[in-house]
Amino acid sequence: xxxxxxxxxxxxxxxxxxxxxxxxxxxxxxxxxxxxxxxxxxxxxxxxxxxxxxxxxxxxxxxxxxxxxxxxxxxxxxxxxxxxxxxxxxxxxxxxxxxxxxxxxxxxxxxxxxxxxxxxxxxxxxxxxxxxxxxxxxxxxxxxxxxxxxxxxxxxxxxxxxxxxxxxxxxxxxxxxxxxxxxxxxxxxxxxxxxxxxxxxxxxxxxxxxxxxxxxxxxxxxxxxxxxxxxxxxxxxxxxxxxxxxxxxxxxxxxxxxxxxxxxxxxxxxxxxxxxxxxxxxxxxxxxxxxxxxxxxxx
Amino acid sequence: xxxxxxxxxxxxxxxxxxxxxxxxxxxxxxxxxxxxxxxxxxxxxxxxxxxxxxxxxxxxxxxxxxxxxxxxxxxxxxxxxxxxxxxxxxxxxxxxxxxxxxxxxxxxxxxxxxxxxxxxxxxxxxxxxxxxxxxxxxxxxxxxxxxxxxxxxxxxxxxxxxxxxxxxxxxxxxxxxxxxxxxxxxxxxxxxxxxxxxxxxxxxxxxxxxxxxxxxxxxxxxxxxxxxxxxxxxxxxxxxxxxxxxxxxxxxxxxxxxxxxxxxxxxxxxxxxxxxxxxxxxxxxxxxxxxxxxxxxxxxxxxxxxxxxxxxxxxxxxxxxxxxxxxxxxxxxxxxxxxxxxxxxxxxxxxxxxxxxxxxxxxxxxxxxxxxxxxxxxxxxxxxxxxxxxxxxxxxxxxxxxxxxxxxxxxxxxxxxxxxxxxxxxx
Numbered sequence: 001x002x003x004x005x006x007x008x009x010x011x012x013x014x015x016x017x018x019x020x021x022x023x024x025x026x027x028x029x030x031x032x033x034x035x036x037x038x039x040x041x042x043x044x045x046x047x048x049x050x051x052x053x054x055x056x057x058x059x060x061x062x063x064x065x066x067x068x069x070x071x072x073x074x075x076x077x078x079x080x081x082x083x084x085x086x087x088x089x090x091x092x093x094x095x096x097x098x099x100x101x102x103x104x105x106x107x108x109x110x111x112x113x114x115x116x117x118x119x120x121x122x123x124x125x126x127x128x129x130x131x132x133x134x135x136x137x138x139x140x141x142x143x144x145x146x147x148x149x150x151x152x153x154x155x156x157x158x159x160x161x162x163x164x165x166x167x168x169x170x171x172x173x174x175x176x177x178x179x180x181x182x183x184x185x186x187x188x189x190x191x192x193x194x195x196x197x198x199x200x201x202x203x204x205x206x207x208x209x210x211x212x213x214x215x216x217x218x219x220x221x222x223x224x225x226x227x228x229x230x231x232x233x234x235x236x237x238x239x240x241x242x243x244x245x246x247x248x249x250x251x252x253x254x255x256x257x258x259x260x261x262x263x264x265x266x267x268x269x270x271x272x273x274x275x276x277x278x279x280x281x282x283x284x285x286x287x288x289x290x291x292x293x294x295x296x297x298x299x
Numbered sequence: 300x301x302x303x304x305x306x307x308x309x310x311x312x313x314x315x316x317x318x319x320x321x322x323x324x325x326x327x328x329x330x331x332x333x334x335x336x337x338x339x340x341x342x343x344x345x346x347x348x349x350x351x352x353x354x355x356x357x358x359x360x361x362x363x364x365x366x367x368x369x370x371x372x373x374x375x376x377x378x379x380x381x382x383x384x385x386x387x388x389x390x391x392x393x394x395x396x397x398x399x400x401x402x403x404x405x406x407x408x409x410x411x412x413x414x415x416x417x418x419x420x421x422x423x424x425x426x427x428x429x430x431x432x433x434x435x436x437x438x439x440x441x442x443x444x445x446x447x448x449x450x451x452x453x454x455x456x457x458x459x460x461x462x463x464x465x466x467x468x469x470x471x472x473x474x475x476x477x478x479x480x481x482x483x484x485x486x487x488x489x490x491x492x493x494x495x496x497x498x499x500x501x502x503x504x505x506x507x508x509x510x511x512x513x514x515x516x517x518x519x520x521x522x523x524x525x526x527x528x529x530x531x532x533x534x535x536x537x538x539x540x541x542x543x544x545x546x547x548x549x550x551x552x553x554x555x556x557x558x559x560x561x562x563x564x565x566x567x568x569x570x571x572x573x574x575x576x577x578x579x580x581x582x583x584x585x586x587x588x589x590x591x592x593x594x595x596x597x598x599x600x601x602x603x604x605x606x607x608x609x610x611x612x613x614x615x616x617x618x619x620x621x622x623x624x625x626x627x628x629x630x631x632x633x634x635x636x637x638x639x640x641x642x643x644x645x646x647x648x649x650x651x652x653x654x655x656x657x658x659x660x661x662x663x664x665x666x667x668x669x670x671x672x673x674x675x676x677x678x679x680x681x682x683x684x685x686x687x688x689x690x691x692x693x694x695x696x697x698x699x700x701x702x703x704x705x706x707x708x709x710x711x712x713x714x715x716x717x718x719x720x721x722x723x724x725x726x
Contacts, residue, residue, distance in 0.1 A: 049382060049404045050687040136551035137489065157553035157705040245499045246553050247702025247716075262375050264690045265382065265404065 036278075042271035049265035062272035072273065074248060075256040076280075082167065082252060083231040083284070089171040090227050091220065094178025101179065102186045115183070119176040127240025130169035131156065134241070141165075156242050159249035166238045166250055173237065174230065178223045185219025186212070218292070225288050232281045253277045330627040332361040334390040337373045339558055339577065340614055341648040348643055352634050359627050361390075368558055370394040370501040374690075381406045381621070389622040390631055392444060394501070395432050395613045396683050396693070402435040403687030407617040409438040413629035424638075426677060428611050429653045432685075440617060442636035445650035447612030448680040449505060450673070452564060452572045452579075455595040457483065467607075469510075469538055469600045472571055476547045479570050487567070492547035494560045495539075495573040499701040502557040504683060504693050505610035507700045509573070510535035512608030512681055513601055518725075519684045525725040529714060536703060536710040543704075553705035565590060573599060575612055579667060580649035596669040598676045611680040613653070645670070651677055688724050695720035 006014070046058045066072045101111045118126070133140050134155035142152035155165045189212065197207045235254035238244060244251035244259075251259075257277060261270030334349070336342050342365045349361045366373040374397065380388060381404070393401065401407040414421055422430050422439065429443040451472075453465055461482055463475035476492030483490050495509075496502030508518060516531035542548045549555065561578045563569045567589035572578075582594045601607035616632040618625055634640065638657055644650035645663040651673060652658055658674040667673075684692050695717055703713035 050400050050690065052403065052405070136549075136554060152550075154551050154554070154705070157551055159705075159707050243499050245698070245701045246705030246707045248698055249702070249707060259694065262378050263371070263694060264688075265378060265400075267382075 039271050039274055039278075042267055043275045045268045045271075047266075047268040047271075049267070058268070062269045063276070065269060066272055066276060071248060071251075071256060072253075072276075075251050075253045078249070078251060079232060079234065079253045079277075079280075081163070082170070082234045083228060085167050086170045086174065086234070087224065087227050087231050089167065090174040090178050091223060093171055093175035094223065095182055095220075097175060097179035098182035098186055101183050115176050115179050117176070118173055119180065121173070123173065123236035124240050126169055126173045127237040130165065130172075130237070131241045134165040157246045159246060162242050162246065162250050166241050169237045169241065170231075170234065174227060178227060181223040181226070182216060182219050185216045189215045221288055221292050225285055228284050228288070229281050232277065232284065253280070329357070330359045330624050332359060332389040332624055332628055332631055333364055333387060334361055334392070334631070335364045335366055335373075335377070335388045336392040337366050337370065337614075338368045340392055341577065341644075341650070344644060344648045344650075347647065348635065348640055351643075352631060355634075356630070359631065361631060364388065369556060370396075371693075381619070384621050386619070386621045386623050388619050389624055389628040390635075391617050391619055392614050393441060393617050395429075395447075395611055395615060396501070396689050398433055398440045398615060398617070399435050399685050400687050400689055401617060402438070402440045406620050407440045408620045408622065408625050408629075409440060410442065410618065410629060410632070411439050413618075413626075413633070414439060425653050426655060428677070428680060428682065429613060429615075432611070432613075432682065433615055441615035442632050443653035444614045444616050444635055445641065445644050446653045446677050447575050447577070447614070447651055448609045448673070448677045449509065449573050449575055449599060449612070450596045450609070450669075450676065451599050452574050452582075453595050453597070454564075454570050454590065454593055456593040457570055458595070465595060465597045466571075466600050467597075468603050469513075470603065472600050473542060473545060473547055476570050477545055480546070489566075489568045491549045491563070491569055493542060493571040493573075494549060494552065494555055494563065494569055496555060496557050496560065497552040497701065497704040498554055498556040498559075499697050500556050501693055501697065503697040503700050503704075505612075506539070506573070506704075507535065507696050508610055508681070508683065509599060509608055510538045510602075513599075513605055515605055523684060523686060523725060525718070525721050527714075527718060527721070529718075532714050533710050536713065539704060540710065543706075553701050564594070576649055576651045576673070578649075579669070580647075583649075596673075598672065606679070609676060609680045611677075611682045613651070684725060686725065691724045692721060695724070 043062055044057060044059055046054050046056055046061070048054065097115060101115055105111055132138070134142075136142060136152060136154055136156070139155070141155060145152050153161055155161045193211050193215070194207055197211050202210065233254050234252045235258065238250045238252060239255055239258075242250045244255050248256075253273065254277065257270050257273045260266050260273060264270075334345070336345055342363050346363055349363065353360060366376050374394070377388075377391060377393075398407070411418055418439065422434070425443055426446060429446060433439060433441045433443060451466070457463075457479050458465065458475065461475075461479045463478060464471075466472035466475055472493060480490060480492050495506045497506060511518065511527075511532060514531050514535055516528055516535060517526055520526040539548065539552070543550075543552065557575070560569065560572045560574055561581055564572050564574070564578070565582055565585060565588050579594065579596060582588050582590050583592070599607045599609050616635055618628040618632055622628050636653070638652075638654045641650075641652040641654050641657045642660055642663055645652050645657060645660075646666045649667050651670070652663070655674060657663055658670050664670055683689070686692060699708065699713040699717040699720075702708035702716070703710060708716065
């Protein structure tokens with residue numbers, strides 16, 4: 001196709017456009033592109049602060065090491081299980097909370113506050129609070145068990161129970177964010193749709209199934225993307241509750257990256273692990289994005 | 300350009316700049332030093348000692364920054380500060396296992412120049428273990444602040460009541476704990492027999508090494524190479540599984556960190572504990588202590604026929620390589636690592652002295668009657684492997700131990716994991 005002739009006025013406008021874009025581009029490069037490039041570059045280096053005499057370029061070696069590292073695979077598995085459990089868990093609980101909060105309460109602020117509080121709480125605090133809930137001798141959960149004459153359980157040092165208790169904390173913490181996103185979606189659904197459905201004789205379940213859910217779909221996808229990315233990065237709550245224990249049965253990829261870089265000071269290998277984690281987020285979120293594109297294409 | 304070169308060049312530049320500015324600055328504003336210590340190393344006592352220093356050195360102000368409760372948490376924070384070559388900290392209190400790593404990473408300013416001609420004479424005054432721990436590659440990387448070792452703490456009142464003698468072997472400890480637990484269960488259902496660190500933290504490394512050494516075993520040979528005898532290591536781990544099977548240790552041992560043991564004992568809920576020296580002072584002086592004057596301290600039990608073993612602990616004062624006030628920082632470190640301060644700490648915090656003569660000081664003994672026997676224990680204590688890659692060694696041992704103590708890994712599996720991960724590091 002032949003290029004259209006561009007007049008001097010348009011050219012000036014185009015230049016102005018670029019000039020206006022430049023600050024955003026520069027900022028993005030500085031805070032996103034540069035760190036990612038540095039990470040990728042570091043991941044091809046041997047850079048271990050306890051062995052500075054071995055520094056140098058090693059190419060793919062750090063990635064090869066990850067492929068042969070059982071602990072990497074274990075951390076990857078744990079991370080994927082957290083994604084598989086806490087993402088649907090948070091979406092379901094969040095949807096329930098959003099539907100509740102959308103009821104016509106006379107006074108709305110206590111409901112909103114209840115939704116916002118867990119979200120506003122720092123992750124580590126949530127982890128520490130739940131650690132005390134599940135503590136063996138003094139925890140609330142074991143106190144209730146004892147009240148009913150049951151044996152107390154080692155919630156934080158039995159692998160399955162440690163997983164359940166950390167997942168509970170994560171779902172509690174993250175469902176309020178999901179609820180906020182979904183609540184916004186719910187309020188955007190025009191009430192005329194419900195009225196029309198009611199006129200057609202649709203039951204409450206049918207209205208939910210055929211009006212609410214389809215209309216809420218874009219909001220659910222947004223919530224899913226955000227929740228999945230944060231689930232892949234799960235760190236604070238298991239870190240505060242179990243420290244990855246017992247053994248490393250609750251150690252996620254993010255925790256392994258942190259251990260490798262901050263504890264062991266192996267920045268080269270840690271960067272390779274972080275790059276692999278980045279790939280995982282990219283792969284999982286691109287699935288959702290493809291899904292939404294398809295929706296837009298057909299819808 | 301390598302990191303070390305960069306650091307070297309920066310240090311050199313900083314040194315030049317410091318030399319040019321120092322004389323002018325000294326006359327005007329006082330030098331301000333920032334000292335980092337852990338929450339468990341009695342920052343309150345450190346503050347009192349620093350006040351004395353400030354009184355004698357009006358030109359220098361020193362403030363305390365308090366870090367996390369465990370050695371690992373502190374080092375995680377320090378790793379981020381020092382890897383980014385931040386000059387915010389001047390003096391850092393580091394665990395006895397760290398000088399080799401700090402030397403390799405070039406985070407500690409070698410102190411030889413600051414000690415001058417007296418260097419050898421000064422170093423000769425310390426207990427040998429601490430002299431050796433702080434000299435890396437022939438250079439003084441830090442100076443000792445206080446010594447430490449693990450001891451057996453016990454409830455004197457409960458042992459006397461049930462006619463149990465302070466145990467000298469692990470079998471006696473197990474039998475004594477079971478006897479007392481059986482008799483006291485009705486009066487105090489929260490009472491537990493014995494605790495040691497089991498969470499995935501640094502202290503748990505010693506929970507592995509103490510029984511291993513006690514069996515006559517070793518982790519590394521004289522060259523620092525891994526020399527773990529699987530049969531011996533198995534028997535060492537069996538100590539903890541036996542005590543667990545007999546309900547002497549708490550069910551959640553794998554969740555217990557060092558200071559939690561102190562808290563439980565202080566609340567009157569533990570008969571025996573393997574614990575460091577600092578706990579004594581808390582038992583005696585804390586307002587909430589339920590066990591004042593009811594605690595005894597003896598060397599750790601042994602396995603019949605072997606000598607008892609214990610880990611060398613203790614805290615060292617390093618001058619940060621990135622400090623802008625190294626001269627003043629070194630002066631402070633020399634003061635803090637003096638017999639005078641060793642005595643002050645011993646009385647105020649039951650911190651074990653790093654000078655042999657302070658153990659015999661009358662005032663020190665009045666505050667800590669058990670120090671009389673403690674010197675021999677400190678002298679006999681063994682060091683954890685000395686390597687710049689100690690962080691990896693520790694990580695491999697404590698996570699394997701934690702899995703074993705939680706019952707999720709058998710002794711075989713835990714030892715196989717540990718060996719597989721230690722082999723490439725300790726070679």
